[in-house]
Amino acid sequence: MPEGDTVWLAARRLHGALAGRALAHTDFRVPTLATADLSGQTVVEVASRGKHLLLRTDAGRTLHTHFRMDGTWHLYRPAARWTGGPDWQVRVVLVTEDWVAVGYRLPVVEILATVDEPSVVGHLGPDLLGPDWDLPRAVANLRARPDREIGPALLDQRNLAGIGNLYKAETLFLSGITPWTTVDDIDHLDAVVNRAHRLLNANKNHWQQSTTGNLHRGEEHWVFERAGRPCRRCGAPIAIAEQTEPEQPTYGRLSYWCPNCQRGPAPQPTRAVDKARPPSDYRRYVP
Ligand SMILES: [Zn+2]
Numbered sequence: 001m002p003e004g005d006t007v008w009l010a011a012r013r014l015h016g017a018l019a020g021r022a023l024a025h026t027d028f029r030v031p032t033l034a035t036a037d038l039s040g041q042t043v044v045e046v047a048s049r050g051k052h053l054l055l056r057t058d059a060g061r062t063l064h065t066h067f068r069m070d071g072t073w074h075l076y077r078p079a080a081r082w083t084g085g086p087d088w089q090v091r092v093v094l095v096t097e098d099w100v101a102v103g104y105r106l107p108v109v110e111i112l113a114t115v116d117e118p119s120v121v122g123h124l125g126p127d128l129l130g131p132d133w134d135l136p137r138a139v140a141n142l143r144a145r146p147d148r149e150i151g152p153a154l155l156d157q158r159n160l161a162g163i164g165n166l167y168k169a170e171t172l173f174l175s176g177i178t179p180w181t182t183v184d185d186i187d188h189l190d191a192v193v194n195r196a197h198r199l200l201n202a203n204k205n206h207w208q209q210s211t212t213g214n215l216h217r218g219e220e221h222w223v224f225e226r227a228g229r230p231c232r233r234c235g236a237p238i239a240i241a242e243q244t245e246p247e248q249p250t251y252g253r254l255s256y257w258c259p260n261c262q263r264g265p266a267p268q269p270t271r272a273v274d275k276a277r278p279p280s281d282y283r284r285y286v287p
Contacts, residue, residue, distance in 0.1 A: 002067035004050055004162020005204040008129045010073050011048035014055065017075050017099040018043040023057070027093040030109045038063070038094075038111070049121045049130065050161025055094075056114050064120050065092070066108035076100045128162035128200050135197070139190050142183050150186060151179025151243050151255050154196065163196055169224040169256045170211040171196040179243055179255040181264035223256040227270075236260040239269035 026038040041057035048054070053073070055063040065071070071091075074084040077099065082090075084104040092103035103109065112120065125141050126134040138160035142153050153159060154168045163171070172179050175192045186192060203209050210220040212232070222232055227240035239259050242252035257266060 001069070001164055001166050001209070002051060002071060003164035003167055003200070003209070004048070004127070004129050005200045005209065006207070007048040007051050007053055007067060008162075008200075008204045009207065010067075011046045011053050013075060014053075014073060014101060015046040018055070018094065018096060018101060019045050021096040021098065023094055023096060025093075025095040028109065028111075029091050029093075033109060033111060036111055043096075048127075050124045050127050050157050051164070052121050052124075054117060054121070060114050062112055062114045062117055063092070063094075064108065064110050064112060064117070065103055065106045068107045071106040072104050074102045074104065076102065124157050124161040125159045126161065128160060128197050129204055130161075133197070135190060135193060138193050142189060142193070146182065146184035148183050149180050149243065149245070150177065150183055150192070152245050152253070153183055155253060160193065160196075162200055165253055166209060166221070166224045167196055167199055167211075170199060170222055173222045173256075173258060173262060174199075174211070176262055178257050178262045178264035178266045180266050185264065223258060225256070227256060231258040231261060234258065234260045239266070241267045241270045 020042065022040065022042045023038050026036070028034065028036045038057060038061060041059045041061065044056045044058050046053065046055045051066060053065045053067070065073075072084060074082065076082060078095075082102055084102055089104045090102055091106045091109050092101075094101040110120070126132065126138045141159040145153065150172065151168055154163050154171065155165065168179070171192060174195055177186060177192070183189065199211050208215050208220065211222060212220060214220060223238045226238045228237050230236065231238055236258055238256055240254055240256050243255045244250070244252040259266065259269070
């Protein structure tokens, strides 16, 4: 699942391959950019900001992409076969002398003036993997809404940028508090945010996302996508429920937690296998 660490690594790989290189050919397969052309421009840098990826050129243009749930960038040598998905899922192709960068399934692809980047990333809080990471400011942003539940508060990129559903679930398990605990009821909020920071940092140099320290398939997480399976600490079944907020009652995110290891308010868990109405991240573990 693309979270801050995935986008950080994608930016670093793309930067390594493309920075300082001229774009020989570009192809944007999204309707709004059908006639766009960055060929002849040199890539100055590729950077991540939270879950946004920014590719800047020497002509003062920025290609902005966002991965959301399923997007990805692949790098190929010019003659290599593309393996990231069927052709119709390709959104962007950038060709240099040495590399072909292919963006698949990217729900956000736009080109803007580099000076206008604040219009697409200016709303973001401190970036957990950015050079300007600012723990006190992130904590202050969270504290500004003391009655908010910590689960959605951590996902809100205006507070701090880079945490998705996986790191939210794992950070709160390791902190021993449920996602429904209100910000006001958390004494050591800085320790919670620091834990998320450490988890993202520990995973930023590889594509796997492990919070247990174990990279073996099925062993990487404490609670995320483990509903109904035994807690690795106490053996109790991991619970799952959808978490919504009053201002967005139709937009829920799945929360996973151990009812035994995590203190705080929580709803009645959803049945672990609810085939009648599977929420989106269910597909991975429904047998
Ligand atoms: Zn437990």
